[in-house]
Every structure is written in C-alpha cells, then in structure tokens.
C-alpha cells in the first residue's frame with residue numbers, strides 16, 4: 269500500500285524524535301525526498317559554489333529529477349522507518365541480540381561496526397580444537413563479507429588462547445598417523461590462508477597469555493593490543509614441532525632474526541612489554557583498564573570510513589600475499605612430517621602424563 273499524506277506527516281514527526289544524528293548523507297537524502305514529496309522536482313535557483321550547505325541540499329534535491337511526488341513520499345516514509353528501527357535495535361542491551369548463532373567454541377558478535385570473534389573454551393584456556401579451527405574459518409569468511417569495518421579476536425576467561433588443543437593428537441591409531449597428519453596439514457594450511465586473505469583490518473585484543481599458533485598468527489594481524497598480563501609463548505621445540513602461521517617469515521621481519529630465533533627455536537616466553545618492544549604488539553594496557561580502554565578506542569576507530577580502512581589494509585598486506593601463501597604451504601608440509609616424529613609424539617605423551625607443563 270502506498271504511503272498516505274498522514275504517513276508522511278507521521279514520518280516527519282518521527283524524524284524529530286531520532287536520538288542519534290543519522291549523518292549528513294542521510295540527512296541530505298531526507299531533505300531531498302521531503303522537498304520532492306511536498307514541492308515536486310527541484311525548481312529553486314542553484315546556489316553559488318561557495319554556499320556549500322545550500323548547494324549540497326540543492327544537488328540532492330535536483331538529483332531526484334522527475335521522481336513522482338508519491339514515490340518520494342513513500343521513499344521518505346521507508347527511510348524514516350528504517351532509521352527508527354535501527355535506532356531502537358541499537359538501544360537494546362549490548363550483546364543481547366547481536367550474538368551470531370551456529371558457533372559452539374566461539375562467541376561471535378557484531379556491534380558498532382565491529383565483528384568480535386571470541387575464543388570460548390575458558391576452562392581449557394581456549395585451546396583450539398578441530399571444531400574451533402573450522403568455526404574460526406567460517407567466522408572469518410562471514411566477517412570478510414559482512415558490513416563490519418573490521419574484525420577483532422579475543423579470548424574469554426584468563427587466557428587469550430593456549431594454542432592447538434593437544435587432544436587433536438589423541439584418538440589417532442598408529443596406522444592412521446600418516447593419513448591424519450596429511451589431513452591436519454591441509455586443515456592448517458587452509459586455516460592460515462583465511463588470515464592471509466582476510467580483506468579488512470584484523471585486530472587482536474590479547475586479554476591474557478597466548479601460546480603456539482595464537483601467537484604466530486599475530487604476525488598476520490594489523491594491530492595487536494595486549495593486557496600487561498599477557499605473555500607470548502611459542503614452545504615448538506619443546507613439542508617436537510616447528511613454526512607455523514607464517515611466523516618463520518613474519519617474526520624475523522617484525523623483530524629481527526636474533527629475537528625471532530629465541531622465540532621460535534628456544535621457545536623464549538615474552539612478556540607483553542617485551543613483545544611491544546619487539547614490534548609484535550602495538551600497545552600494552554594495564555589489565556585493570558584493558559577492556560574499557562581498548563573497546564572505547566576500537567569503537568571510535570570503527571566509525572572511520574570502512575572502505576578507506578579496507579583499502580589501506582590491502583595496500584599494506586597485498587604486496588606479500590603470494591609469498592605468505594607459499595610460506596604457509598611450506599610450514600604446513602614440514603609440520604606434517606614433524607607430527608609423525610618421535611620427538612613430537614613423546615612431547616604430546618608428556619603433556620598428557622602431566623610431566624611437562626610449559
């Protein structure tokens with residue numbers, strides 16, 4: 269049914285009740301539709317080029333050409349209805365309805381133009397199970413296509429993430445090891461590829477200790493904020509394994525080969541301050557104010573023009589994309605062999621016999 273004059277008047281009243289400024293672009297659209305609906309095609313003289321505000325209004329109205337009054341009225345009523353409904357949904361309790369369904373190991377929310385992907389196995393220090401690898405890939409794919417400005421990873425509980433869930437190694441029968449190792453190498457390669465390919469700014473909010481692959485991936489993030497309680501640990505040699513997440517290339521590039529070697533070969537654990545000094549972390553915050561300071565800042569950044577941010581991210585990252593894919597492929601194939609080695613199998617058995625807490 270077409271909008272009536274009464275609907276139009278009600279919409280004009282609703283506009284005045286909007287609590288949030290809808291922004292200049294929307295206000296110009298409202299103005300143009302209002303003028304077209306009430307007076308028809310633009311008939312006012314064109315303002316001078318330095319009369320910027322009136323010229324913008326005139327341009328918006330004039331751009332509607334010969335749009336019929338009834339259509340303009342309908343479009344005006346529809347636009348106001350969408351503004352009112354998005355305002356009332358944004359007034360709902362934060363997080364109440366923004367949580368995306370279909371995830372068991374993550375909490376994925378979209379609010380304030382930010383897609384937040386939270387590791388959600390706090391009792392297991394957010395260790396990454398095979399299900400979680402798949403859910404993260406799915407969440408990244410969706411976040412790359414949704415209307416958020418950027419994606420943020422963080423952890424629920426006291427840990428950011430304790431890396432690969434070592435239970436991924438259990439339940440593998442001796443005659444299945446070769447096949448499983450091949451399968452996991454493909455999974456790992458695809459998983460890391462999702463981070464290399466992610467088109468928007470990618471931010472880590474490292475709320476606590478980070479281990480293994482959750483650390484190496486940080487080299488593929490654009491910004492890393494850390495609580496001063498966070499630590500960064502890549503105990504690959506202890507586990508009979510080798511670096512992944514493109515860290516064999518990104519870490520020496522970020523922190524220099526001497527510092528990267530200490531982390532990736534000897535498993536030196538860094539404090540948040542050390543990680544900051546070495547360029548892995550953008551900024552460190554006191555744990556007591558971490559969440560508040562970081563999210564306030566991210567909300568402000570999320571209001572910047574999203575396409576500009578996306579293009580800048582891609583300019584920074586795309587030069588090395590092919591190289592990173594090749595490195596990822598190499599690291600995954602080396603790990604495929606490592607997982608079948610005695611060094612690795614013994615280290616995993618040690619973890620489960622609780623002989624070797626890292």
Ligand SMILES: CCCCCCCCCCC/C=C/C(=O)SCCNC(=O)CCNC(=O)[C@H](O)C(C)(C)COP(=O)(O)OP(=O)(O)OC[C@H]1O[C@@H](n2cnc3c(N)ncnc32)[C@H](O)[C@@H]1OP(=O)(O)O
Pocket residue numbers: 391392393395396430431432433434435436437440445448449452456479480481482503504507512607619625626
């Ligand atoms: C055949 C081929 C299969 C290949 C499969 C490979 C799949 C892809 C691999 C990609 C490459 C990734 C590499 C890495 O990430 S290497 C790093 C791996 N992570 C670790 O080695 C950390 C192990 N955990 C610990 O050392 C400690 O738990 C930790 C220091 C993190 C915390 O110690 P704390 O004493 O504070 O707490 P608990 O140990 O009591 O932990 C609480 C419970 O959480 C469980 N937990 C924690 N981390 C892990 C983990 N990574 N894997 C599995 N389980 C984990 C821990 O066991 C406790 O559980 P319970 O309460 O049930 O005992």
